Amino acid sequence: MNTVAVSEEETHDEHQDHGLSDVGYIKIALLLAVLTAVEVATYFWDFGVLEVPSLLILMVVKFQIVVSYFMHLKFDSKVFTYIFVTGVILAMVVFAAMGTSMVFWQNPSGCDLSAYC
Amino acid sequence: MSETTHDSDAQIAYGRTEWDDYHHLPTNTGLTNEKVTMWAFLGSDCLLFGALISTYLLLRNRVGPSTTGPTAADLFDIPFTSVSSFVLLMSSLTMVLAVTSIQRAEMERCKLWLLTTAGLGSIFIAGQVYEFTSFYREGLGFTTNISSSAFFTLTGFHGVHVSLGIVMLVTMWALVSGGQLGPERAETIEIIGLYWHFVDIVWIVIFAVVYLIP
Numbered sequence: 251m252n253t254v255a256v257s258e259e260e261t262h263d264e265h266q267d268h269g270l271s272d273v274g275y276i277k278i279a280l281l282l283a284v285l286t287a288v289e290v291a292t293y294f295w296d297f298g299v300l301e302v303p304s305l306l307i308l309m310v311v312k313f314q315i316v317v318s319y320f321m322h323l324k325f326d327s328k329v330f331t332y333i334f335v336t337g338v339i340l341a342m343v344v345f346a347a348m349g350t351s352m353v354f355w356q357n358p359s360g361c362d363l364s365a366y367c
Numbered sequence: 368m369s370e371t372t373h374d375s376d377a378q379i380a381y382g383r384t385e386w387d388d389y390h391h392l393p394t395n396t397g398l399t400n401e402k403v404t405m406w407a408f409l410g411s412d413c414l415l416f417g418a419l420i421s422t423y424l425l426l427r428n429r430v431g432p433s434t435t436g437p438t439a440a441d442l443f444d445i446p447f448t449s450v451s452s453f454v455l456l457m458s459s460l461t462m463v464l465a466v467t468s469i470q471r472a473e474m475e476r477c478k479l480w481l482l483t484t485a486g487l488g489s490i491f492i493a494g495q496v497y498e499f500t501s502f503y504r505e506g507l508g509f510t511t512n513i514s515s516s517a518f519f520t521l522t523g524f525h526g527v528h529v530s531l532g533i534v535m536l537v538t539m540w541a542l543v544s545g546g547q548l549g550p551e552r553a554e555t556i557e558i559i560g561l562y563w564h565f566v567d568i569v570w571i572v573i574f575a576v577v578y579l580i581p
Contacts (some may be wrong), residue, residue: 272467279460286456288450289579302580309575313568320463321564322557327398330406337410341417348421 269325278319285312383488405558409565412528417570419524420576423517427577430512437511439518442502443578451494452574455529457485462560469543472550478543481556484563485536488529495526518577525573528566535559 270278289308292301318324323331394400427440465480499519502508509519539559542548548555 254434261581269463269467272464275460275463275467279457282459283453286449286453289575290445291580293445293449305575305579309571312571314563316459316568316571320459321561327396329396329398329403333403333406333410334413337413340410341413342416344414345421345424348418348425361542 269322270319275319278315282312282315287317390569402554402558402561405561409561412565412569415524416521416572418571419517419521422441423521423577426513426517428572429514435512436515437505437507438514439502439507440514442496442505442507444501445578447494448498448574448578451491451498454487454494455491455567455570458484459564460493462563466553466557466560469548469550469553469556474543474549477556478540481536481540481543485540486535488536488563489549492526492529492533495522495529521573521577525566525569528569531565532563535562566581 269275286309289305292305298306317334323334394402428438430436430438461480461484465477465484468474468477468480499522502515505517507517536559537558539548543556
């Protein structure tokens with residue numbers, strides 16, 4: 251009987267090491283819902299110069315929360331983090347490389363080639 | 368008997384002497400190959416969506432030299448898309464609850480959360496079909512202009528990912544219901560969950576960058 255109790259306790263502790271409780275996940279989801287509501291609020295109210303930076307920050311925070319808690323990267327092996335972050339960094343490099351086309355890849359007349367002007 | 372012989376042969380071939388709890392060969396990293404493979408796939412999928420989002424941002428305001436028509440940004444219905452985004456976000460919660468349920472051997476709850484997740488995903492897809500249809504009726508098709516092509520390609524690829532996720536979720540539900548997937552294989556549900564959360568985080572980026580940022 252004691253063996254079973256210990257076994258269950260170990261299993262419980264092991265589970266705690268690999269994530270949150272159900273209530274914890276619900277709290278995380280509520281936080282994400284609130285952050286989404288703030289995002290949508292920027293559409294209805296004028297946030298001025300803060301609009302784009304606040305949207306980008308909210309996006310990064312939501313991304314981080316889902317990856318860390320729902321995808322368990324916070325609790326899982328660092329190998330998974332390295333693999334995924336490598337992909338994200340490469341995607342940002344692709345974004346930066348394509349972004350340069352709006353600034354640097356111009357014809358002699360100064361017209362942006364991608365604009366069909 | 369034959370299975371035991373087969374297992375022993377495989378153990379000898381790989382130079383291993385022990386199997387883990389899930390009947391996987393032990394790996395050097397201590398991580399299962401299936402989970403590493405899924406993370407590697409998700410990492411590579413970041414590149415796909417990185418390229419598609421970059422392309423859209425580059426072309427979002429351009430209609431081309433010989434084509435006209437509105438851009439997708441002219442027709443966005445932000446309140447409607449906000450509800451769709453919220454639905455997909457909540458499907459991530461039900462997905463993680465399905466994973467914790469099967470880890471606790473609560474199979475009925477696991478089946479319920481899997482179906483709920485698939486249902487929320489289906490609502491999101493229905494919303495996307497409605498959005499595409501309304502855009503088309505307002506004169507914005509895939510080939511209307513270069514901006515619309517970039518928009519439909521980006522959101523269409525995401526929709527395909529969600530649809531494949533729904534197929535995987537329903538398959539998992541069928542396997543759990545048939546008793547072919549139990550708590551000892553909880554990692555299978557977890558891996559499908561990783562994919563589902565990934566389509567959610569991609570939408571978090573698309574919703575902010577494509578829909579909300581002017």
